[in-house]
Amino acid sequence: MRAIYAINGSFGRGTLIPAAAGIKKEWQAKFERRSHRYTACIKELPTVSSSITCVVV
Template sequence: MQAIDQINDQFGRGTIIYGSAGIGQKSWSMNQQRRTPYYTTHLTDIPTVIT
């Protein structure tokens, strides 16, 4: 508790919050434009990276 209070004092109120406190209004949404329709149910749909 003290560590969280010290960080919030140093960097501003709300820098660190408890997960159960929530973050207020959700200002973002997941980008799902390139999502495969099968998600990961087919191994051929999982993207691979070749270096």
């Protein structure tokens, strides 16, 4: 059980559960992993560029 507690402590509650607890659970977002600035300014979003040219036929 200590290993389960350690993994759940690192990766979030409910990451590992005993098989006897069942697997029929509703999906939930893990809000503890969300950025503190989840309403970021559009200027703070990263930009992506590529030197690869794409030819559409």
